Amino acid sequence: MIDKLEMFIALAHTRHFGRAAEECGVTQPTLSAGIKQLEEQLGVMLVWRGTRYQGLTPEGQRVLDWARRIVADTRAMREEMRTARQGLSGVLRLAVIPTALSTVTALTTPFRARHPDIRFRIFSRSSAEILAMLEDLEADAGVTYLDSEPLGRVRAAPLYRERYMALAPAGGALAGRESLGWAELSALPLALLTPDMQNRRLVSQHMAEAGAEADPVLEANSVITLVTHVTEGGLATVLPSRLAELFGRMGGLDAVPLVAPEAEHLIGLVAPERDPATPAVAALMREAQRLAEAEV
Amino acid sequence: MIDKLEMFIALAHTRHFGRAAEECGVTQPTLSAGIKQLEEQLGVMLVWRGTRYQGLTPEGQRVLDWARRIVADTRAMREEMRTARQGLSGVLRLAVIPTALSTVTALTTPFRARHPDIRFRIFSRSSAEILAMLEDLEADAGVTYLDSEPLGRVRAAPLYRERYMALAPAGGALAGRESLGWAELSALPLALLTPDMQNRRLVSQHMAEAGAEADPVLEANSVITLVTHVTEGGLATVLPSRLAELFGRMGGLDAVPLVAPEAEHLIGLVAPERDPATPAVAALMREAQRLAEAEV
DNA sequence: GACCATTGATAGAGAACTTCTATCAAGTCA
DNA sequence: TGACTTGATAGAAGTTCTCTATCAATGGTC
Structure with missing residues (x-):
């Protein structure tokens, strides 16, 4: 049956x-x-x-x-019985929005230290796909936006707040700037995520609120593609601060905060709303709580 | 599996x-x-x-x-699928405390009029057994006290409030009385339910509160046995008012309200706390709500 | 409009699994 | 000690499952 x-x-x-x-x-x-x-x-x-x-x-x-x-x-x-037998072990399948991919290590690394027998399998997916995967039992947990679009029947634990920066070739459009307004983005040749990505919808929304329209030269569903088009193609993009700073340093790019308004969105861990959760998922939720406390 | x-x-x-x-x-x-x-x-x-x-x-x-x-x-x-196929049908297994057995007809009769393809199977059980049967999936719903002892993980719908009367042979100990104090019961030769029945525990408790001890001549787990020992054996007993009045009229017995205090307990329908409930159980819960509203 | 690829249903054979009857070994109670 | 209770085991018979091979229907393409 x-x-x-x-x-x-x-x-x-x-x-x-x-x-x-x-x-x-x-x-x-x-x-x-x-x-x-x-x-x-x-x-x-x-x-x-x-x-x-x-x-x-x-x-x-x-x-x-x-x-x-x-x-x-x-x-x-x-x-639960496997855990009773041999402690926390097995595979945790984690579906993550692209812009959070670089930060999951903050979750997985301390978790792996605590539970060395757990293996991770991480999927880069849109926020809608993440929720579908949880429903269809194809992922055990996800990392996505908590505050922007409806989540459905999930349990959520906040991880951190995301802010945004513009990223452009060194000495280019952002040279000498301390910050950039969302409206000013429209003057740059933009590489942005595809509209099925929530991050892109947020960027469009913030630009629209500032009275500008997001009209990208290039769209992709991968952050790597965006960044390579900044370094090699001379385009500009918008990324969460941590990512922008990372690539800014690594690739010698200019990264400046986006302001007016200084937008902020909450990223968190989501898991199916089931009681009780599997031992591994419950442990991961606890890890997320620990991390959020350290964050504050 | x-x-x-x-x-x-x-x-x-x-x-x-x-x-x-x-x-x-x-x-x-x-x-x-x-x-x-x-x-x-x-x-x-x-x-x-x-x-x-x-x-x-x-x-x-x-x-x-x-x-x-x-x-x-x-x-x-x-x-649920059987209901989708052929409407509400099948067997509803109902576990009921003995003192409520005579009142379940108020629940089952209008229900059967509404859903003629549902059959009932009714079990007389102690309140503890009812809860165990719900846990073990051996009953679909139960009728028991809601207000006296812990119920556990069930959904409950109140049905009616139960009051108590003393019942004795006509012209015997209760002749000419308008009411009886709980303490006065101890002077009578009593037939009471066995202590595994919650009704009996309530009777003992109310007598104790009135400063008397319940020391029955005869104990049984069936109301019929109690009543026949009143009619044939000259004993007295304590029953919920409706039952006492019923047997009083039918058997020509004296039934008077028990007072000091005028104790009252809530009887209701209980079903496993599951979401969603089976269609038949959900319909029975609605019937109980209807009945409770009519009661008030 | 003919052709080819895709999709899901069907048939039949072999493998795997389930369940039964009969029996046994280990305790338990008198 | 001896009869009884309880649950495990062995082996046979039946059922169910899953596979390969194949077919019919449909839809898109040239």
């Missing part, structure tokens, strides 16, 4: 029988049979079928909710 | 491999193998074994919590 529910979750999430089967490590006929059995056991249709996957029925949607819960609880039970 | 968890729940509750197997509808070797597999899959011992069942290990206790949750959710999912 539980493996059928796992298949069903994979199907709902891939929207494709073949790929769902691959994700579950079975062949496509096996997955088809599994879904069919689930439908027979529950006595309802779960999936609209033509010649291809066409979405879930209303009952399927409800069963998906139950399935996520039941599978999550089953995994949590397994995790 | 889920059937193994069901076996484990049955084992924890019967404390006996053979009886647990019977409860699950399998043979004892099958259940033994199921528990062993569960232990292997989780990698921990769950049961202390000598030559017989000797209780759960700490890990077993934790797994029992998870198992109850996972099995309850699985059943709720099945119930």
Whole structure:
């Protein structure tokens, strides 16, 4: 039963029988049979079928909710017993927004010192994707903005406040400047994140509030791409202060704070709202609290 | 996996491999193998074994919590789908304290009118047993006292307030009385419920508060037994007003209110605290709310 | 409009797993 | 000590699962 529910979750999430089967490590006929059995056991249709996957029925949607819960609880039970057996161990899957990627080390490093048997797997994802991954049980926790867009059913722990800087080639547009207004950005040739990234939406929003429009020359979903286009392509970009200072020093770039207004956003750790959480996730939340206290 | 968890729940509750197997509808070797597999899959011992069942290990206790949750959710999912398929139907298992048995009809009758495909199975149990049955998924809801002893993790809906009367043979000890003090009860030859019943504990408590001791001639765990000993054996007893009046009229007995103090206790419907509840339980809770409103 | 790729269902064989009956070993109670 | 209770074990029979191979339907493309 539980493996059928796992298949069903994979199907709902891939929207494709073949790929769902691959994700579950079975062949496509096996997955088809599994879904069919689930439908027979529950006595309802779960999936609209033509010649291809066409979405879930209303009952399927409800069963998906139950399935996520039941599978999550089953995994949590397994995790808890593995911890009872051999202490905190295994893999923690962490989904992180690109602009926070460089700061997760502040979380993972002390955590790994405390729990050496835990391995991390870190995914760079948009904030929306992070929440979806938590729902679909594809990540154990995430790092994202806490204060800007709705989070849904998650438990959150603040980590730090993010401020912003403009970054441009040394001696270029920012030469001699102590700070830059958000409106002034529009005069520069900009490289910004793609609009599916929350950071980009915040940048656009702050520019709009300052009366300017964000009209980037180049968009990318990776910070590295932005920075290389500053160093090699002569563009300017906007990054969280820590990142901007890091690249500023490393790449010999000019980095100045963005002001008017001096925008600030809260970054934090999020995990599925489940009680109790798996031991590893609970420990990571405690680490986040510790870090936030040290921060203040 | 889920059937193994069901076996484990049955084992924890019967404390006996053979009886647990019977409860699950399998043979004892099958259940033994199921528990062993569960232990292997989780990698921990769950049961202390000598030559017989000797209780759960700490890990077993934790797994029992998870198992109850996972099995309850699985059943709720099945119930919900069955309701989607054929409307509210199936069996509602209701565990009721003996003194409330005669009043559940006020709950079940309008409910059955509204949902004719629901069948009821009603168990007379002590309040402690009711809570255990809810935990072990052996009852869907219960009717018990809400205000006297701790309830644990349940959702409750008040039904009505219970008051108490003394009941004795016509023309006997209560002849001509308008009321009776709790202390005066000790002068009568009493038939009372057994001390595992919460009603009995309340009666003893109120007598003690009035400075008297409950020293019954006869104890039983059934109201019928008490009443027949009033009619046939010349004893007196204490019953909730509705019951006392009912038997008073039917059996030609004297029933008078107990005062000093005029004790009152709250009876209500309880169901496992789960979100969402099964459709049938949710409907029963609504019925209880309706009834309580009509009551006031 | 013909062709090819994609998608999911179906059939049949072999493997894996479950459950049963029968039996045994270790305690327990009288 | 002897009968009984309790749970584990062994082996056979049946069920279920999963795979490979294949097909039908559809959709996009040239």
